[in-house]
Amino acid sequence: MTRPGLLSASIALSVAALAGCGGSAKPPPPVQLTINSPTDGTRTLAAQVSVTGTVSPAVATVLVAGKPVTVSEGSFTATVPVNPGSNVLDVLASAPRAAGAMTAVRVYRQVLITIPSLGGDSPAQATAELTGIGLVAKVQQGGGFLEPLIPGSPQVCQTYPAAGRAVMPGSTVQVEIAKLC
Numbered sequence: 001m002t003r004p005g006l007l008s009a010s011i012a013l014s015v016a017a018l019a020g021c022g023g024s025a026k027p028p029p030p031v032q033l034t035i036n037s038p039t040d041g042t043r044t045l046a047a048q049v050s051v052t053g054t055v056s057p058a059v060a061t062v063l064v065a066g067k068p069v070t071v072s073e074g075s076f077t078a079t080v081p082v083n084p085g086s087n088v089l090d091v092l093a094s095a096p097r098a099a100g101a102m103t104a105v106r107v108y109r110q111v112l113i114t115i116p117s118l119g120g121d122s123p124a125q126a127t128a129e130l131t132g133i134g135l136v137a138k139v140q141q142g143g144g145f146l147e148p149l150i151p152g153s154p155q156v157c158q159t160y161p162a163a164g165r166a167v168m169p170g171s172t173v174q175v176e177i178a179k180l181c
Contacts, residue, residue, distance in 0.1 A: 030099035032056040035091060040105045044082065049107055051089060052077045060095040082109045112166035115173055118156040119163070119181070126156045126175050134169040143178030150179040157181035 035053040042049070051064050058074035069078040080089055087107045094100040113133055118126040127137040141147070142157060154177040161167060 028095075028098045031060050031093045031095050031101040033060075033062075033091065033093040033101035033103055035103055035105055038105055038107055041108070042105070043108045043110055045110055045112065046082070047109070048079050048081045049089075050077060050079055051091065051105070053091065055093045055101075057095050057098070060093045060098075063090075063092045065089050082107050084109050084111045110168065113169055113171075114166050115159060115161055115163050117163040118159055118175065121156045123154060123156070123175065123177050126159075126177075130173055130175070135167065136170065136172045137175050138172050139175045139177060141178070142176045143180060147179055152179045154179050155181065 033053065033055050035051065037052050038044075038049050053062075053076055054074050055062055055071060055076065056074055058071065060071060060074075062069050062071050062076050064076070064078035065080045067078070069076045082089075085108065087109060088104050089107060090102065090104045092100065092102045113135060115135070116129060116133070118129065121129070123139050127139065130137040141154070143150070143154070147154075157176050157178050158181075159176070160174040167173070
């Protein structure tokens with residue numbers, strides 16, 4: 001049988017212990033994470049980007065794209081490869097006894113398209129090839145005023161920009177055609 005005084009003391013001790021388990025202690029502030037570059041939505045032609053930022057507290061651990069990076073006086077830099085197309089680069093930071101932080105930036109890597117050699121192709125072949133690689137063909141008739149009198153079919157004489165040049169996807173390529181080049 002339990003004595004009433006002992007039970008009261010036991011309950012009071014339990015309540016005091018619970019109150020001392022963080023009831024009055026202030027939790028540490030959460031980790032502060034800022035990305036300086038690249039900005040969200042950046043477009044690049046490069047195969048890699050430099051991710052820079054700051055973190056507080058300065059002793060925080062930082063992961064960029066899943067890999068640990070060195071933090072020096074609260075600043076960090078990481079070189080991250082980017083694939084063609086859309087990339088999401090995640091950045092996570094944590095510190096002892098503090099809530100972690102996470103952010104992400106989107107980087108779009110554009111890949112240039114090399115204009116193929118189309119000399120001698122028919123206008124339809126040239127248009128199909130350019131369209132197939134993500135370019136727009138603008139066919140222009142050349143050959144001068146005697147062109148209608150020359151027998152045969154027109155063919156590609158040259159392109160502007162010239163074959164071998166690299167251009168952005170969706171660029172327009174002028175295709176000059178004539179019966180005699």
